[in-house]
Amino acid sequence: MSSPWAVAVFVAAAALSLGASAVLVVRLERVGARLGLSEALLGLVAALAADTPEVTSAVTALAHGQHDVGTGVVLGSNVFNLAALIGLGAVVAGGKSDRLRPGDQRPC
Numbered sequence: 001m002s003s004p005w006a007v008a009v010f011v012a013a014a015a016l017s018l019g020a021s022a023v024l025v026v027r028l029e030r031v032g033a034r035l036g037l038s039e040a041l042l043g044l045v046a047a048l049a050a051d052t053p054e055v056t057s058a059v060t061a062l063a064h065g066q067h068d069v070g071t072g073v074v075l076g077s078n079v080f081n082l083a084a085l086i087g088l089g090a091v092v093a094g095g096k097s098d099r100l101r102p103g104d105q106r107p108c
Helices: 003-035 039-063 067-093
Strands: none
Touching: 003 039, 039 067
16 A cells, blocks of 8 residues: 555544544433433443454454454553553643652642
8 A cells, every 4th residue: 555545544544533433422422411321421431432442353363262462452452541541641731740849848
């Protein structure tokens, strides 16, 4: 596959993914409002929907006897998710810390 074609396919897939996620959020909010579900439960449902491809890949690999691939999918996705959350948290916090540095005084 040539580079321009690969870039075009990637951009189209990213746009489709973002559009689908926006639709998912809107639909979940509507369902939550109609059924009186909490935001925490809706967040859990959204998280399960986001993890479905990884779970499907791992189960398929295990069903075909490719235990190394299944293990790699599970470990890799979890490591990436943790690293992304920690990194995103650091970006949002802007490098700020609540810790006192030597010489700082506690506020009263």
